[in-house]
Amino acid sequence: MQSSQKNTLSDIYKKISSVVPEIEWKVHAPLIEKINKLKKDKNAVILAHNYQTPEIYHGVADISADSLALAVEASKTTADIIVLCGVHFMAETAKLMNPEKKVLIPDMSAGCSLASSITGEDVRMLKEKYPGVPVVSYVNTSAEVKAETDICCTSANAVKVVESLGVEKVIFLPDYYLANYVQKNTKVKIISWQGTCIVHEKFTAKEIEDIRKENPDIKIIAHPECPPDVISASDFAGSTSNMSEYVKKNQPKKVLLVTECTMSDNVQIENPNVKFIKPCNLCPYMNKITLQKIYDCLKNESNEIKISHNIAAMARKSVQRMTTIGR
Ligand code: 13P
Ligand code: SF4
Numbered sequence: 001m002q003s004s005q006k007n008t009l010s011d012i013y014k015k016i017s018s019v020v021p022e023i024e025w026k027v028h029a030p031l032i033e034k035i036n037k038l039k040k041d042k043n044a045v046i047l048a049h050n051y052q053t054p055e056i057y058h059g060v061a062d063i064s065a066d067s068l069a070l071a072v073e074a075s076k077t078t079a080d081i082i083v084l085c086g087v088h089f090m091a092e093t094a095k096l097m098n099p100e101k102k103v104l105i106p107d108m109s110a111g112c113s114l115a116s117s118i119t120g121e122d123v124r125m126l127k128e129k130y131p132g133v134p135v136v137s138y139v140n141t142s143a144e145v146k147a148e149t150d151i152c153c154t155s156a157n158a159v160k161v162v163e164s165l166g167v168e169k170v171i172f173l174p175d176y177y178l179a180n181y182v183q184k185n186t187k188v189k190i191i192s193w194q195g196t197c198i199v200h201e202k203f204t205a206k207e208i209e210d211i212r213k214e215n216p217d218i219k220i221i222a223h224p225e226c227p228p229d230v231i232s233a234s235d236f237a238g239s240t241s242n243m244s245e246y247v248k249k250n251q252p253k254k255v256l257l258v259t260e261c262t263m264s265d266n267v268q269i270e271n272p273n274v275k276f277i278k279p280c281n282l283c284p285y286m287n288k289i290t291l292q293k294i295y296d297c298l299k300n301e302s303n304e305i306k307i308s309h310n311i312a313a314m315a316r317k318s319v320q321r322m323t324t325i326g327r
Contacts (some may be wrong), residue, residue: 010035013207014277016054018272024055031291032059038253038298046294047067047094047307049086050240051260051286054269056085060294064266066241067093067139068154072323074098083298087285089115092143092207095305097323103305114140117195118174123148126171126253130191135171138160138178140197143307145173146315152322155224156239159185164325173303177201181224181231199260200225208233208258211277215254218277220245234258240258247271260286272321 007015009029020028032055039046039060047070048100049063057064063073067090074082074094081102084091089112091105123135123145137149138158147150153161159182162170170188174195183190188268203226212218212233221243222234231237236246242255244267257264261280268276297303307315 001107012059015269017052019269028055028059028291031295035060035291035295035298038295039175042081042298042301043079044081044083044298046083046085047073049078049090049286050263050266051242051283052085052266052289053262053287054265054293055265056289056294058269060291061085063122066154066156066239068239068322068327069241070094070155071097071125071139071154071319074103075323077101081298081301083294084295085289086110086113087112087283088305089140089142091305091317092307092315095307096143096146096312096319099312099316100212102301104301105298105303105305106290106297107288108303113198114138114175114195115142115145118145118193120144120148122193123171123173126173126191126193129168130171133171133191134167135168135173136165137173137315138175138184139319139322141174143311143315146318147311149315149318150321151325152318153325154239154322156242156327157322157325158182158224161322162186162188162190166188175225177227178224180228181237182214186229197225199209199281200230200258201227202260202281203227203230203279205229205233207279208256211256211279215256215277217252218254218256219246219250219252220256220258226258230258243267244270262286 035158045062048064071093075097083104084094087110095103133149134179139152173193178202179192220234222231222239256277262282264276264278
C-alpha cells in the first residue's frame with residue numbers, strides 16, 4: 001500500500017517522468033493542482049486502486065492499494081468525502097464500510113466483467129442447489145451479491161477465508177480461475193461459477209514461456225485471476241499489492257507482472273533498478289477514470305454511490321467478516 005507524501009508538482013513530475021511524456025504532463029499538471037486543492041477544501045480523500053494511471057496513482061491519490069487494503073482504508077478514514085478511483089464494486093465496498101460518508105466514483109460506468117457475471121438471483125439459485133453450503137464471494141461482486149454471501153474475500157486472502165469457515169465444502173464465486181487457484185491450495189471442496197476477468201483470461205502459458213525463453217533471468221509474477229496454466233508457468237502468484245511487494249523485496253533484475261499493464265508503470269517508478277517487460281492488457285473499466293473526471297466529480301459532488309438500506313445491511317456483514325480475517 002502506498003500513501004501519498006505532500007509532494008509539489010515538480011516532485012510529482014520528477015517521480016513519474018520515466019513513464020509520462022512531457023507533453024502529457026502539461027495537460028495533467030493543472031488538473032493535479034486543482035484536485036489536490038479541492039481535496040483539502042472539502043476534506044476529501046482519494047483512494048486509488050493499483051491499476052490507476054501514474055498521474056492519478058502518484059499525483060492525487062492519498063492511498064493506492066489492492067482491493068483488500070482499499071476496503072480497510074475506507075473504514076478508517078476521517079475525511080467527509082471518499083473519491084474511489086477504481087471500479088464500481090470498489091466504490092460500493094467503500095460505501096458499505098463507511099455508510100455515513102459520501103462516496104463518489106469519477107465514472108459510474110466503470111464496471112468489471114467478474115462483477116457483472118453474477119446476480120443476487122444466481123446466488124439464491126446456487127444456495128437452493130447446495131443447501132447449507134456457505135457462500136464465499138470475491139469482492140469483485142455487486143452489493144446485491146454480497147448481500148447473499150456469508151463472507152467476502154479478495155485475491156490476497158481467498159485461501160485463508162475459505163479455510164476460516166471450518167467446513168468441507170464452499171460455494172466460491174464468481175471467478176472460475178481464482179476458484180481453481182484456491183482449490184489447488186486447500187482441501188476444502190470448491191464449487192465454482194463461470195465468471196472470468198476479461199483482462200487476465202487473455203494471458204496464455206505459451207506467451208509466458210516465450211518471454212521466459214527470451215529472458216532466462218526474468219521473474220514472472222501472476223495475478224490469481226489468470227488461467228491455471230499461466231499461474232503454473234509463473235514464479236509467484238498474488239494480489240496486486242502482493243505482486244508489488246514481491247518486486248520491492250526481491251529486486252529482480254527483470255520482471256514481468258502478468259496483470260493489467262498500467263500497474264507495471266506504477267511499480268517501475270518505485271523500483272528504478274528493475275527492468276519491466278510489459279505485454280500490455282488494459283482494463284477498459286479501470287481506464288475510464290481520468291483526472292478530469294476526478295476533478296468534475298469532486299467539484300460537483302456527483303456520481304454518489306447509493307445502496308438500499310436492506311441490501312447494505314446484509315452486504316456489510318460479509319465484507320466486515322472478511323476484514324477480521326486479514327491477509
Ligand atoms: P486485487 O485485489 O489484487 O487488487 O485485484 C483486483 C482486481 O480487480 C484485479 O483485476
Ligand atoms: Fe474486473 Fe478484470 Fe478489470 Fe479487475 S482487471 S476490474 S477483475 S475486469
